[in-house]
Amino acid sequence: MAGNFKPVAVVTGASSGIGAGYARRLAARGYDLALVARRVERLELLARELGEAHGTQVEVIGADLGQEADIARIEQWLAGNPAVTMLVNNAGTSRMGGTGALTDADVAAMLTINVTALTRLTRAVLPGFVARNEGAVVNIASALALHSLPLVSIYSGTKAYVLGFSRGLQEEVAGTNVRVQVVLPAAVATEIYDGTILPLEQLPPEIVMSVDDMVDASLAGLDRGEGITLPSVADGALWDAYDAARFELFTATQNGTPAARYKSGQAA
Numbered sequence: 417m418a419g420n421f422k423p424v425a426v427v428t429g430a431s432s433g434i435g436a437g438y439a440r441r442l443a444a445r446g447y448d449l450a451l452v453a454r455r456v457e458r459l460e461l462l463a464r465e466l467g468e469a470h471g472t473q474v475e476v477i478g479a480d481l482g483q484e485a486d487i488a489r490i491e492q493w494l495a496g497n498p499a500v501t502m503l504v505n506n507a508g509t510s511r512m513g514g515t516g517a518l519t520d521a522d523v524a525a526m527l528t529i530n531v532t533a534l535t536r537l538t539r540a541v542l543p544g545f546v547a548r549n550e551g552a553v554v555n556i557a558s559a560l561a562l563h564s565l566p567l568v569s570i571y572s573g574t575k576a577y578v579l580g581f582s583r584g585l586q587e588e589v590a591g592t593n594v595r596v597q598v599v600l601p602a603a604v605a606t607e608i609y610d611g612t613i614l615p616l617e618q619l620p621p622e623i624v625m626s627v628d629d630m631v632d633a634s635l636a637g638l639d640r641g642e643g644i645t646l647p648s649v650a651d652g653a654l655w656d657a658y659d660a661a662r663f664e665l666f667t668a669t670q671n672g673t674p675a676a677r678y679k680s681g682q683a684a
């Protein structure tokens with residue numbers, strides 16, 4: 417733990433859904449919190465609830481992570497706060513629609529909130545975590561990091577970035593006590609579906625997880641030392657097989673010779 421500070425967990429996107437779920441569970445685990453989102457009134461209600469329930473000290477930080485000035489402000493706050501020992505990069509947005517049909521603002525929001533802000537906030541905490549040889553970054557990706565679907569092509573791409581970035585980071589901090597966990601939930605019952613062309617009610621109920629189940633599974637994964645957590649996947653060996661195939665394929669690319677099927681006149 418840093419100095420004499422009580423550990424502080426920072427949760428972005430804590431005004432609803434998965435982020436609010438993390439805030440509740442981390443408060444119960446004894447963390448003080450810094451909660452980031454645009455809807456400050458919701459964060460304040462949650463702060464009051466957690467203060468009463470657990471004595472949690474909560475800093476409410478209103479910020480629009482789609483805006484450069486706000487990202488920079490949170491970066492500075494994180495970099496200058498050695499009590500922070502956990503960053504949950506949860507804030508995210510999903511704008512559904514064909515790639516050509518989305519507005520430029522929709523596309524910018526997904527790229528900025530899901531990719532740029534997550535990257536910059538991670539970069540802000542990482543040097544302190546490494547210097548203190550402690551700390552955890554929890555990045556919320558999605559099962560769509562593994563499988564792009566039409567109507568969410570850009571969203572899927574942003575989540576594939578979160579997965580790839582997090583895996584690289586895991587290699588970077590290997591050998592230290594700094595942890596990087598990437599979480600790949602499938603459908604979770606939250607407001608992210610509200611007002612979209614795929615409202616929650618249209619999903620088969622049996623594929624939808626509750627926020628509490630998802631957060632509890634993810635924290636159990638963190639406790640188990642997992643780098644990659646798939647809360648709804650019963651057979652953990654599926655990931656091992658997938659990752660082994662991915663690595664075999666990558667290894668096969670490390671070959672300076674064009675494959676025979678790409679050479680004119682040669683059979684595949």
Ligand SMILES: NC(=O)C1=CN([C@@H]2O[C@H](COP(=O)(O)OP(=O)(O)OC[C@H]3O[C@@H](n4cnc5c(N)ncnc54)[C@H](OP(=O)(O)O)[C@@H]3O)[C@@H](O)[C@H]2O)C=CC1
Nearest residue numbers: 429431432433434453454455480481508558603604606608
């Ligand atoms: N629900 C699901 O099925 C799944 C969700 N996820 C991911 O989980 C994460 C949380 O989403 P979920 O809980 O489902 O959805 P919610 O819509 O309930 O929560 C999204 C959170 O992100 C915050 N947020 C959105 N835009 C901004 C912004 N511009 N600046 C700051 N905060 C912002 C919202 O706060 P505010 O509006 O107050 O700013 C809110 O707290 C996302 O990264 C999402 O991609 C992954 C897989 C499945």
Ligand SMILES: CC(=O)[C@H](N)C(=O)O
Nearest residue numbers: 510558568602603608
């Ligand atoms: C399609 C979505 O927006 C969903 N939140 C997911 O990540 O599965």
